[in-house]
Amino acid sequence: xxxxxxxxxxxxxxxxxxxxxxxxxxxxxxxxxxxxxxxxxxxxxxxxxxxxxxxxxxxxxxxxxxxxxxxxxxxxxxxxxxxxxxxxxxxxxxxxxxxxxxxxxxxxxxxxxxxxxxxxxxxxxxxxxxxxxxxxxxxxxxxxxxxxxxxxxxxxxxxxxxxxxxxxxxxxxxxxxxxxxxxxxxxxxxxxxxxxxxxxxxxxxxxxxxxxxxxxxxxxxxxxxxxxxxxxxxxxxxxxxxxxxxxxxxxxxxxxxxxxxxxxxxxxxxxxxxxxxxxxxxxxxxxxxxxxxxxxxxxxxxxxxxxxxxxxxxxxxxxxxxxxxxxxxxxxxxxxxxxxxxxxxxxxxxxxxxxxxxxxxxxxxxxxxxxxxxxxxxxxxxxxxxxxxxxxxxxxxxxxxxxxxxxxxxxxxxxxxxxxxxxxxxxxxxxxxxxxxxxxxxxxxxxxxxxxxxxxxxxxxxxxxxxxxxxxxxxxxxxxxxxxxxxxxxxxxxxxxxxxxxxxxxxxxxxxxxxxxxxxxxxxxxxxxxxxxxxxxxxxxxxxxxxxxxxxxxxxxxxxxxxxxxxxxxxxxxxxxxxxxxxxxxxxxxxxxxxxxxxxxxxxxxxxxxxxxxxx
Numbered sequence: 204x205x206x207x208x209x210x211x212x213x214x215x216x217x218x219x220x221x222x223x224x225x226x227x228x229x230x231x232x233x234x235x236x237x238x239x240x241x242x243x244x245x246x247x248x249x250x251x252x253x254x255x256x257x258x259x260x261x262x263x264x265x266x267x268x269x270x271x272x273x274x275x276x277x278x279x280x281x282x283x284x285x286x287x288x289x290x291x292x293x294x295x296x297x298x299x300x301x302x303x304x305x306x307x308x309x310x311x312x313x314x315x316x317x318x319x320x321x322x323x324x325x326x327x328x329x330x331x332x333x334x335x336x337x338x339x340x341x342x343x344x345x346x347x348x349x350x351x352x353x354x355x356x357x358x359x360x361x362x363x364x365x366x367x368x369x370x371x372x373x374x375x376x377x378x379x380x381x382x383x384x385x386x387x388x389x390x391x392x393x394x395x396x397x398x399x400x401x402x403x404x405x406x407x408x409x410x411x412x413x414x415x416x417x418x419x420x421x422x423x424x425x426x427x428x429x430x431x432x433x434x435x436x437x438x439x440x441x442x443x444x445x446x447x448x449x450x451x452x453x454x455x456x457x458x459x460x461x462x463x464x465x466x467x468x469x470x471x472x473x474x475x476x477x478x479x480x481x482x483x484x485x486x487x488x489x490x491x492x493x494x495x496x497x498x499x500x501x502x503x504x505x506x507x508x509x510x511x512x513x514x515x516x517x518x519x520x521x522x523x524x525x526x527x528x529x530x531x532x533x534x535x536x537x538x539x540x541x542x543x544x545x546x547x548x549x550x551x552x553x554x555x556x557x558x559x560x561x562x563x564x565x566x567x568x569x570x571x572x573x574x575x576x577x578x579x580x581x582x583x584x585x586x587x588x589x590x591x592x593x594x595x596x597x598x599x600x601x602x603x604x605x606x607x608x609x610x611x612x613x614x615x616x617x618x619x620x621x622x623x624x625x626x627x628x629x630x631x632x633x634x635x636x637x638x639x640x641x642x643x644x645x646x647x648x649x650x651x652x653x654x655x656x657x658x659x660x661x662x663x664x665x666x667x668x669x670x671x672x673x674x675x676x677x678x679x680x681x682x683x684x685x686x687x688x689x690x691x692x693x694x695x696x697x698x699x700x701x702x703x704x705x706x707x708x709x710x711x712x713x714x715x716x717x718x719x720x721x722x723x724x725x726x727x728x729x730x731x732x733x734x735x736x737x738x739x740x741x742x743x744x745x746x747x748x749x750x751x752x753x754x755x756x757x758x759x760x761x762x763x764x765x766x767x768x769x770x771x772x773x774x775x776x777x778x779x780x781x782x783x784x785x786x787x788x789x790x791x792x793x794x795x796x797x798x799x800x801x802x803x804x805x806x807x808x809x810x811x812x813x814x815x816x817x818x819x
Contacts, residue, residue, distance in 0.1 A: 237274075238273070241324045244324040272372075273370050291395075293393065302385035303383065307340065310336060409422060432471045442465050447490075472572060519550075520542070535706060555609060603713045640652065644698075663704040669700070670700055743818055761804045794816070
């Protein structure tokens with residue numbers, strides 16, 4: 204932990220240093236601090252709270268003393284052999300409290316053996332190496348003195364003991380001169396920065412293709428993204444710089460390097476090849492290394508790829524023996540197509556569609572930032588040729604009866620598409636027969652449809668039944684090809700029921716689409732005032748009371764809300780059987796309108812029925 208004095212010194216260090224690299228400045232723990240006195244050669248003066256005497260000095264009685272200062276610092280936290288963590292820089296910081304005279308002097312800093320006992324003048328640790336000298340200032344005590352000890356700190360941190368032991372003394376000439384003596388501040392600090400070099404990058408991808416030793420993918424762009432995952436064990440090095448190198452295979456001297464400045468450690472990031480570097484038809488290799496602002500990783504293994512941005516110029520040729528182009532094919536037999544590359548040698552496969560809605564096969568980014576790619580030839584609407592430029596055969600069921608067009612284009616190894624071929628033909632109607640649709644269709648009320656195969660089909664083994672856009676259900680057919688299915692419609696208004704049969708040979712029939720209107724409005728009847736459906740029938744008369752009965756078409760009807768001639772609405776409760784009855788006595792003759800809608804026990808309201816009647 205930094206003391207207040209240490210914080211002040213750290214500020215001086217930061218302001219006095221050049222622009223800092225990534226590693227943070229840390230204070231090394233002080234193991235010991237002591238001074239010695241030649242006058243009392245067997246006495247140690249450890250951890251003094253006052254000034255540290257250095258060189259020759261006079262006490263209050265005028266006796267001459269000679270002193271040196273010793274300090275040790277623990278650098279264990281700045282190195283780790285298992286991760287490669289090591290000291291990048293280290294420096295000693297101390298200050299002067301006073302001096303006998305302020306003539307510039309030189310303080311020597313020696314590396315010593317690690318003390319094994321209290322340090323005394325007689326048993327001082329042996330001097331091993333002069334690490335450097337610090338010049339004092341003229342005119343007054345220097346509150347800030349610094350000596351860079353990069354090499355010594357790095358060696359000490361990497362050693363078994365992790366301790367750097369130092370001796371501060373004056374030169375031989377100055378040490379015996381009391382005029383050169385001085386008092387050092389007891390605040391003495393060792394600062395260091397450590398760093399772990401970035402690891403070798405992994406997770407290499409050329410566009411969407413993972414780097415492999417024996418595979419050279421084809422890319423269809425001159426500016427593909429190159430993805431890599433950089434690594435650094437230092438928590439402060441979350442953001443790294445990636446340096447990418449790219450060169451033509453066979454000519455490594457034409458090396459181009461470019462960078463991505465911000466790449467998150469342990470996460471895939473991509474750098475795009477700059478324009479003008481790649482040429483169509485070329486084969487290239489690339490590699491990457493990471494930098495943390497202080498050190499660089501080793502280069503990754505090379506990845507190679509081919510560049511092909513030239514699209515196939517010839518559209519594929521499509522033929523069919525049983526569904527000739529421009530003609531009506533047989534019902535109940537899947538269409539058989541033969542697709543050739545039209546003499547285009549580098550066609551890898553073909554893409555086909557009934558709607559010409561060709562998707563662009565790309566890739567997505569995974570949670571770790573690396574490309575996630577699926578081979579397009581494992582997806583519907585794609586077929587790989589058995590060899591480059593090879594022929595493929597397809598067996599397909601046309602989408603429905605009537606005119607049909609199969610759209611086909613070829614794809615080369617880089618995914619470049621050719622022009623599209625349109626193959627047109629006609630499909631006969633093979634839709635199944637569907638009976639049993641009730642009139643009316645009631646909401647949430649089951650009904651059963653009878654399904655029978657089209658007479659032109661040799662066999663039917665199942666049906667798919669779909670209501671609107673719901674998930675289709677499959678119904679198994681009996682031996683004679685018939686089946687039944689029970690449905691209950693949950694949507695008011697118009698519904699579409701689509702039925703298609705399936706044959707053992709893979710044929711899917713054309714669609715039989717039924718329109719089912721679900722009426723949720725109530726039924727209204729009256730003997731006195733019958734409904735006018737266009738005949739002009741009239742009943743009752745002015746002052747003649749008439750009863751109107753409401754009957755439900757939905758379950759759990761709780762009430763009815765009605766109004767005469769769009770006047771004030773009135774709500775009446777329904778009986779246990781869901782019906783209700785109201786009476787009304789007209790005061791004018793001619794046509795009147797009774798509007799009424801039901802409400803169920805859950806508070807849901809349904810369609811309004813408008814009952815037109817005439818008063819005699």
